[in-house]
Amino acid sequence: MSPLSLELPLALVAALSGALAVTSARRAAWIALALMATAAALLEFRPSDSLSPALLLRLTAIFGATLYALPPGLLAWRALAHDLQPRRLLATLTEHPVVAVSAAAGLVLGAIPLALPIEGSSVLLRGAGVALLLIGLPPLLTSRYVEATARAAVVTLSGALLLRASILGALDLFSSIAIAAGFVALLLIGATVAGQLTKAEEQ
Amino acid sequence: MSDVLTLQALSAIRALSPLLFALLSLLVIPLVKSDLFGKKSDAHVRGGSAAVLLLLASSVAALLAGSGYASTLNVGLITVDPSEPGRLLVTLGGAVFALIVAVGQGRRAGAMGQVALFGLALIDLALAIPIGLAPIVILLVGSASLSALAAGNREDAQRARAVFRDLRTVGVLLTVIVVAELLRSAIPLSATDPAYATTSSLTAGVALTLSLVLLGMIGAFPFHHRLVRIFESLPIVGSLMVGVWIPAALSLIIFNELSLLSSSVSEPIGGAVVAALFITGTVTLLFGGVSALLHDDVGEVLGFLAVGNAGWLALGAAAIILHPSAVGPLLVALPGALVISLFGLWRISIRRHYELTSLQELSGWARRTRALGVVLICAAVSQTAVPVREFFSGGFDIAGQSGSLLITVGALLGAGTLAAAAIRLLLVGLAQESQDVHRTRKGKVLSPAAIWLVAGTILISGVAAGFINIEAAASGLLRPDPVESVPQNSTP
Numbered sequence: 001m002s003p004l005s006l007e008l009p010l011a012l013v014a015a016l017s018g019a020l021a022v023t024s025a026r027r028a029a030w031i032a033l034a035l036m037a038t039a040a041a042l043l044e045f046r047p048s049d050s051l052s053p054a055l056l057l058r059l060t061a062i063f064g065a066t067l068y069a070l071p072p073g074l075l076a077w078r079a080l081a082h083d084l085q086p087r088r089l090l091a092t093l094t095e096h097p098v099v100a101v102s103a104a105a106g107l108v109l110g111a112i113p114l115a116l117p118i119e120g121s122s123v124l125l126r127g128a129g130v131a132l133l134l135i136g137l138p139p140l141l142t143s144r145y146v147e148a149t150a151r152a153a154v155v156t157l158s159g160a161l162l163l164r165a166s167i168l169g170a171l172d173l174f175s176s177i178a179i180a181a182g183f184v185a186l187l188l189i190g191a192t193v194a195g196q197l198t199k200a201e202e203q
Numbered sequence: 204m205s206d207v208l209t210l211q212a213l214s215a216i217r218a219l220s221p222l223l224f225a226l227l228s229l230l231v232i233p234l235v236k237s238d239l240f241g242k243k244s245d246a247h248v249r250g251g252s253a254a255v256l257l258l259l260a261s262s263v264a265a266l267l268a269g270s271g272y273a274s275t276l277n278v279g280l281i282t283v284d285p286s287e288p289g290r291l292l293v294t295l296g297g298a299v300f301a302l303i304v305a306v307g308q309g310r311r312a313g314a315m316g317q318v319a320l321f322g323l324a325l326i327d328l329a330l331a332i333p334i335g336l337a338p339i340v341i342l343l344v345g346s347a348s349l350s351a352l353a354a355g356n357r358e359d360a361q362r363a364r365a366v367f368r369d370l371r372t373v374g375v376l377l378t379v380i381v382v383a384e385l386l387r388s389a390i391p392l393s394a395t396d397p398a399y400a401t402t403s404s405l406t407a408g409v410a411l412t413l414s415l416v417l418l419g420m421i422g423a424f425p426f427h428h429r430l431v432r433i434f435e436s437l438p439i440v441g442s443l444m445v446g447v448w449i450p451a452a453l454s455l456i457i458f459n460e461l462s463l464l465s466s467s468v469s470e471p472i473g474g475a476v477v478a479a480l481f482i483t484g485t486v487t488l489l490f491g492g493v494s495a496l497l498h499d500d501v502g503e504v505l506g507f508l509a510v511g512n513a514g515w516l517a518l519g520a521a522a523i524i525l526h527p528s529a530v531g532p533l534l535v536a537l538p539g540a541l542v543i544s545l546f547g548l549w550r551i552s553i554r555r556h557y558e559l560t561s562l563q564e565l566s567g568w569a570r571r572t573r574a575l576g577v578v579l580i581c582a583a584v585s586q587t588a589v590p591v592r593e594f595f596s597g598g599f600d601i602a603g604q605s606g607s608l609l610i611t612v613g614a615l616l617g618a619g620t621l622a623a624a625a626i627r628l629l630l631v632g633l634a635q636e637s638q639d640v641h642r643t644r645k646g647k648v649l650s651p652a653a654i655w656l657v658a659g660t661i662l663i664s665g666v667a668a669g670f671i672n673i674e675a676a677a678s679g680l681l682r683p684d685p686v687e688s689v690p691q692n693s694t695p
Contacts, residue, residue, distance in 0.1 A: 133378070137378075140371065140374050140375060140378075141371075141375065146367050146370070149367070149370065149371055149374065150370065150374070152374070153370070153371075153373075153374025153375075153377070153378075156374065156375075156378045157374070157377050157378050157381070159378075160377075160378040160381035160382055160385075161381055163381075163382075163385065164381055164382075164384065164385045167385065167388075167389065168385065168388050171336070172280065172337075173279075173280055173281065174280070174281050174332065174337045175335065175336045175337045175340065177337075178336070178337045178340040178341050178344065179336075179340060181340075181341075181344050182340055182343070182344040182377055185344045185347055185348045185373075186347075186370065186373075186374060188351075189347055189348065189351045189366065189370050190370060192351055193351065193363050193366050193367050193370065196354075196356070196357075196358055196359070196360075196362075196363040197360060197363045197364070197367070199358040200358040200359060200360035200363060201360065203358060
């Protein structure tokens with residue numbers, strides 16, 4: 001795999017969709033989260049000839065949990081096309097300049113060596129990892145909204161895993177299973193708790 | 204060929220017995236609650252009874268299967284090798300939670316039994332995997348999931364917020380543990396190039412990140428809010444599992460990692476990690492004890508007693524970094540979980556009997572229900588005696604290790620306030636009866652339920668205090684990871 005042919009676009013997609021996952025609302029946020037998770041998983045597991053079971057497991061876990069967590073009616077085509085207009089997405093990013101700058105800064109910071117054993121590490125993977133960490137950590141620590149916090153947790157964890165993969169390669173199978181379960185738990189618990197809080201506040 | 208398959212199946216059953224019982228509960232509990240087995244109005248009683256039997260069976264099975272070579276399961280690259288601490292936690296936890304579910308009864312007794320079964324299965328599984336990322340992730344994710352399961356579908360904002368807090372904590376700690384594993388895996392490579400971070404700095408980084416995960420999960424100060432809210436809002440089985448038992452298992456894993464880390468480097472671990480852990484442990488002990496004395500709600504008081512217990516665990520982490528071969532800190536985790544479980548047992552009994560959670564409204568309860576008085580006396584005695592005894596019997600001397608008189612005095616004061624908080628609960632029980640208590644029907648002293656409660660309590664406190672000496676199984680370190688993580692593309 002030529003780094004610039006696939007890793008660069010994937011790193012850019014991961015950072016951009018990660019930023020949208022924590023700044024957008026409803027449809028755009030969930031779609032961006034699924035896109036970010038896919039790009040990050042492809043960067044982490046680097047499929048060449050065949051798909052690894054760990055990658056399939058990660059993608060199944062993220063997509064399955066996202067489908068469960070999606071509020072009803074969120075995939076209506078017209079509304080989806082409306083919410084995903086590039087103009088609207090750009091407006092969302094300009095409304096949150098700190099997040100957009102964090103994403104760009106993360107990608108640039110990834111180019112700086114970490115003083116860890118990095119000869120074999122990928123600059124682009126490291127950049128995407130640092131970007132996702134910078135994007136996800138602030139809302140994970142401070143957001144008052146449950147679903148946004150769950151999405152931020154997924155973004156942050158994906159960033160940490162990318163950073164790890166840039167130096168040590170992909171996770172072993174057992175750790176992959178545990179991490180996939182972690183992604184599922186974060187999204188499902190987030191959706192369940194958000195529903196309970198909404199109903200409790202309505203009463 | 205068939206012999207090999209039979210042996211493989213047997214070792215799978217032995218290795219995964221707690222998990223198999225937990226999975227079995229998904230089938231058995233809904234089945235016994237169905238109309239086939241009796242009236243719909245008694246469904247929750249049947250569900251609770253089935254959960255109690257499954258917990259006891261899981262406990263006995265873990266004891267019989269043990270952690271010998273015949274219980275090791277190899278499936279491809281995955282090895283599940285049950286450990287002595289894991290089996291001990293399941294054996295004792297099964298019996299303790301069976302008693303709590305049986306005493307608590309209630310509409311969700313079956314679901315609470317399932318929470319306990321899955322919690323113990325996760326603990327056993329996590330302690331059966333060689334150290335690394337997976338066991339800690341299993342416990343963190345399991346903790347958040349069980350917290351949500353225990354909260355149930357009730358539209359209770361307070362419960363939902365407690366689960367939300369847990370979700371945020373786990374989200375942060377999962378990221379921290381990935382970073383810890385990254386730094387730990389880089390240590391063997393640090394000597395190959397002077398441009399890398401030094402071994403000392405990487406070791407200090409790993410110790411710091413692991414300690415953060417430990418402090419966050421056990422609910423040490425300033426992360427205590429999570430623990431207090433859990434005890435205040437979740438049902439007691441969920442509170443104990445998420446707030447005490449899973450953190451106890453996690454602390455065993457992290458103590459083990461810290462011990463290996465500390466013994467693998469020639470220089471002492473640098474930075475302020477040890478000092479920070481000593482200070483955090485002491486402040487947590489003091490804070491937990493004083494807050495437990497000042498609060499009125501039984502759930503909050505219990506939460507702060509659990510915070511105090513977390514203080515001992517934080518001191519244990521500091522001790523094990525200084526002395527990697529010390530067994531004292533390893534001995535604190537299990538008795539601590541048992542002592543807090545005794546308080547939990549008291550809380551659920553008293554709440555079921557009086558339906559009150561305020562200590563002011565509960566005054567005089569011990570005059571009317573002496574069995575509960577016995578439970579609390581056992582809990583208070585264990586609370587006072589166990590941690591200090593374990594520390595000293597394990598060869599750990601706070602005064603000598605911390606090197607600070609202030610830390611020693613603070614820790615002893617903290618232990619004193621925790622004991623005072625426990626004694627206060629008992630004094631409230633012996634005080635003048637409140638109107639609420641006076642109006643409650645007097646319980647029979649010699650009822651089968653009361654006898655079982657008292658017998659179970661004495662047994663638990665006997666184990667916690669070390670009179671029944673099976674805790675030694677928890678004193679051994681876990682097995683290290685046989686295959687060190689090697690960077691994919693690193694240059695030697």
